[in-house]
Amino acid sequence: MATIIIPTPLRKFTNQQNKVTVGGTTIKESIDELTLNFPDLKKNLIDEKGNLRSFVNIFVGDDDIRDLNEENTAVKAETVISIIPAIAGGSTDYENITFSKEEQARYNRHIIIPGFGLEAQKKLKAAKVLVVGSGGLGSPVLLYLAAAGVGNIGIVDFDVVDDSNLQRQVLFGVTEVGKSKVEAAKARIQSLNPHINDTTYNTQLTSKNALEIISQYDVVADGTDNFPTRYLVNDASVIAGKPNVYASIFQFEGQVSVFNYTNAKGETGPNYRDLYPTPPPPGLVPNCAEGGVLGVLPGIIGSLQANEVIKVITGVGETLSGRFFVFDALTFETRTLKISKQANTPVIKELIDYEQFCGVKAVEKKIKEISVDEFVQWQKSGEDIQVIDVREPAEYEQVNIGALLIPLATVAERAGEISRDKKVVVHCKLGGRSSKAIRELEEKFGFDNLYNLKGGITAVEQESDLLKAVNV
Amino acid sequence: MIKINSTIHRFLTDDALRTFPDECCGFLVGTETGEERVVEEIIVVNNAKDGDKRRRFEITPLDYLKAERAADEKNLLLLGVYHSHPNHPSVPSEHDRVVAQPYFSYVIVAVRENEFVSLQSWRLNDASQFEEEKVEGYLPESAESTPRPYPSSR
Ligand SMILES: [Zn+2]
Numbered sequence: 001m002a003t004i005i006i007p008t009p010l011r012k013f014t015n016q017q018n019k020v021t022v023g024g025t026t027i028k029e030s031i032d033e034l035t036l037n038f039p040d041l042k043k044n045l046i047d048e049k050g051n052l053r054s055f056v057n058i059f060v061g062d063d064d065i066r067d068l069n070e071e072n073t074a075v076k077a078e079t080v081i082s083i084i085p086a087i088a089g090g091s092t093d094y095e096n097i098t099f100s101k102e103e104q105a106r107y108n109r110h111i112i113i114p115g116f117g118l119e120a121q122k123k124l125k126a127a128k129v130l131v132v133g134s135g136g137l138g139s140p141v142l143l144y145l146a147a148a149g150v151g152n153i154g155i156v157d158f159d160v161v162d163d164s165n166l167q168r169q170v171l172f173g174v175t176e177v178g179k180s181k182v183e184a185a186k187a188r189i190q191s192l193n194p195h196i197n198d199t200t201y202n203t204q205l206t207s208k209n210a211l212e213i214i215s216q217y218d219v220v221a222d223g224t225d226n227f228p229t230r231y232l233v234n235d236a237s238v239i240a241g242k243p244n245v246y247a248s249i250f251q252f253e254g255q256v257s258v259f260n261y262t263n264a265k266g267e268t269g270p271n272y273r274d275l276y277p278t279p280p281p282p283g284l285v286p287n288c289a290e291g292g293v294l295g296v297l298p299g300i301i302g303s304l305q306a307n308e309v310i311k312v313i314t315g316v317g318e319t320l321s322g323r324f325f326v327f328d329a330l331t332f333e334t335r336t337l338k339i340s341k342q343a344n345t346p347v348i349k350e351l352i353d354y355e356q357f358c359g360v361k362a363v364e365k366k367i368k369e370i371s372v373d374e375f376v377q378w379q380k381s382g383e384d385i386q387v388i389d390v391r392e393p394a395e396y397e398q399v400n401i402g403a404l405l406i407p408l409a410t411v412a413e414r415a416g417e418i419s420r421d422k423k424v425v426v427h428c429k430l431g432g433r434s435s436k437a438i439r440e441l442e443e444k445f446g447f448d449n450l451y452n453l454k455g456g457i458t459a460v461e462q463e464s465d466l467l468k469a470v471n472v
Numbered sequence: 473m474i475k476i477n478s479t480i481h482r483f484l485t486d487d488a489l490r491t492f493p494d495e496c497c498g499f500l501v502g503t504e505t506g507e508e509r510v511v512e513e514i515i516v517v518n519n520a521k522d523g524d525k526r527r528r529f530e531i532t533p534l535d536y537l538k539a540e541r542a543a544d545e546k547n548l549l550l551l552g553v554y555h556s557h558p559n560h561p562s563v564p565s566e567h568d569r570v571v572a573q574p575y576f577s578y579v580i581v582a583v584r585e586n587e588f589v590s591l592q593s594w595r596l597n598d599a600s601q602f603e604e605e606k607v608e609g610y611l612p613e614s615a616e617s618t619p620r621p622y623p624s625s626r
Binding site (some may be wrong): 005007008009010011012018044047055058062064082084085086087088089090091092094240242262263268315 | 495521530534536537540544545549550551553555558559565567571572575584585595618
């Protein structure tokens with residue numbers, strides 16, 4: 001008679017006995033006798049086909065019967081047979097991920113890459129990535145992550161698609177102008193890959209909602225265009241323990257890095273604050289809307305960002321953690337700088353007021369604008385409007401449209417000369433200075449009747465017909 | 473209900489933090505009276521997962537056998553299994569569920585780098601679904617280490 005040791009979880013089926021003696025000359029015979037005496041044990045040990053379940057191990061002494069003679073392993077009187085349940089688990093579910101035929105075909109070019117394979121593709125499908133901003137950088141990031149098969153994508157943006165976005169935000173076309181960016185982005189990536197889930201957040205990311213949103217994701221991809229949101233995304237990622245794949249662009253230059261990434265040894269790399277503990281003084285670094293950006297640049301940099309997201313998820317290759325990549329589109333020069341954790345930076349414990357911290361608003365209030373066409377219509381219709389030119393006197397002498405000259409530096413002191421009871425069109429050379437003048441007048445003096453002439457006097461000059469119409 | 477005193481709690485947290493970013497794993501050993509379980513000691517076991525230890529753990533059959541023998545020798549019971557979820561909530565994954573055993577308490581310790589987040593215990597019900605098991609007897613050493621729900625939201 002051999003002895004079978006019953007594992008703790010199954011003792012309720014053997015009247016709490018931890019040992020049972022059985023007959024039989026092989027493992028199969030002994031187990032059969034055991035399940036005959038304790039029928040409730042059977043479904044826990046034997047599957048429908050009569051085979052031992054895969055998560056049950058049978059040991060004879062300290063040896064697995066898989067290494068002996070399987071079920072036909074001989075049993076003697078002194079044999080001690082142990083039934084051992086498999087003990088395993090994990091925190092995520094990528095191993096249980098399966099692919100339909102269509103998905104297999106779609107991802108075939110990934111699956112056949114040596115070192116990537118089905119394992120990495122499963123991790124992509126199980127992954128949850130939050131893309132903050134669906135603009136210039138967000139466009140390629142969302143397109144490539146969706147195409148690659150990232151199974152769960154969150155999109156945060158509060159903005160509406162505008163004509164001026166289409167020069168670089170390739171997610172959108174003319175039919176989306178005026179629609180919310182998250183809805184337009186969702187429709188676009190769903191048509192690209194119907195096998196993935198996406199969640200949209202048609203809101204500004206703030207200190208109130210950032211942790212709640214970010215903690216639902218594995219990886220954050222930061223494609224924001226302003227300092228308050230960049231610090232917010234960084235700090236929230238650090239608090240929530242999520243890697244933050246960062247990119248930013250300005251004029252002809254782009255940057256990429258991976259922040260707050262914990263490597264296989266358990267070491268967490270630097271974050272944005274190790275590089276820039278505090279923001280630059282307000283106004284020193286303009287954003288894209290003020291400084292401009294070459295439209296193809298976010299395509300290049302956003303694609304690199306998507307590549308880093310895929311590496312972070314799959315663990316394939318070496319991420320840019322601890323390194324900071326800079327690309328100059330004009331000279332085609334690239335630099336990869338080493339960055340490290342700074343000992344003296346304070347621990348990030350809670351989110352703060354980032355607009356106050358940076359001294360700027362995350363979202364500038366939109367000012368009213370008119371096109372040259374509309375401006376001409378107003379003039380033709382005989383509407384009484386005041387026109388203000390905020391350029392310098394020398395520029396005014398070269399070319400003007402008969403406007404009242406109030407150079408930008410003097411708008412505050414001469415605000416009294418600006419009408420409050422009719423439409424006032426403000427222009428400069430290209431539209432930048434006039435928008436500053438309008439902001440200043442609105443904030444300091446409460447004007448609500450000011451319109452920025454889009455493209456400035458340059459746009460007027462380019463339309464020779466219109467030039468005549470406005471009698472230049 | 474499962475009683476985990478502050479010493480046992482510290483052992484569990486220490487193992488999870490030491491093993492970070494990999495998952496730690498081991499056994500809970502103790503006594504059972506009716507519906508009340510008391511953890512007397514833990515047995516730390518090597519995570520034998522061949523592959524992604526950051527999201528997976530596995531205990532070898534031999535380690536199981538040793539743990540059960542040790543419990544039997546001390547006249548104690550193998551009450552369950554603990555493991556950590558680095559950067560994940562202390563909630564069982566589907567992967568945890570499909571391989572889970574009946575009867576056992578599954579204690580999950582959620583940690584971030586250098587920081588304990590939360591601890592919860594789970595047991596399979598008759599429908600093979602996890603139900604949370606109340607954890608008692610843990611006195612936080614300071615307000616700082618009070619378990620808070622993860623993901624934290626404010
Ligand atoms: Zn788990």
